[in-house]
Each structure stands twice: as structure tokens, then as C-alpha cells.
Amino acid sequence: MSTSQTFVPNDTATLAGLATPVGNLRFKLFKTTGACDNGANGNRIPDSGDIAMSANTTYGTPNTDLLTVLNATNPT
Numbered sequence: 901m902s903t904s905q906t907f908v909p910n911d912t913a914t915l916a917g918l919a920t921p922v923g924n925l926r927f928k929l930f931k932t933t934g935a936c937d938n939g940a941n942g943n944r945i946p947d948s949g950d951i952a953m954s955a956n957t958t959y960g961t962p963n964t965d966l967l968t969v970l971n972a973t974n975p976t
Contacts, residue, residue, distance in 0.1 A: 906968040909946065912960040915953060924950035927961045931971065945970040 911927050927948040948961045963970075 906966045908963060908965065909967050909970070910961045910963050912958050914958045915956050918956055921953050921956060923953060925953055925959050926950055929970075 909929055911929075913925055913927075915921050925948075927946075929945050929947075931943045931945060945967075946961070946963045946965065948963070951959050951961075953959055
């Protein structure tokens with residue numbers, strides 16, 4: 901028997917206490933520890949793109965792909 905676990909990686913950020921938050925948030929997930937150092941974008945799997953913020957609330961990533969799919973389509 902063998903098993904394989906997978907999940908849909910997502911993240912959230914909560915803004916609080918800001919008078920009028922404006923701008924964008926961006927989430928980036930990297931495959932390996934330290935992969936985000938020195939601009940190693942080849943190790944980045946999902947990139948949320950800009951997420952517009954306009955209020956003190958929780959913002960999240962829009963990813964719907966399984967981690968196994970992200971790793972397969974973005975090999976290191």
C-alpha cells in the first residue's frame with residue numbers, strides 16, 4: 901500500500917487598525933527554504949498576483965490547484 905497526501909496551498913493576511921488601507925497585497929509560495937532569496941523566481945509556485953485591499957479585513961489567496969499539480973507544472 902502507498903499513500904500520497906496533497907492539499908491546496910492558500911494563505912491569509914488580516915489588516916487591522918489602519919485608517920484607510922489602500923494598495924495591494926501579494927502572496928508568493930516557494931518550493932524550498934531560501935528559494936525566495938536572491939530573486940529565485942524559478943522556485944515560486946503560486947503567485948496570487950495583486951489583491952486589492954480597501955478595508956481592515958482578512959484577505960486570502962485565490963489558489964485552487966493542488967500542491968502536486970503546482971509542483972508538476974513548475975519543476976525546479
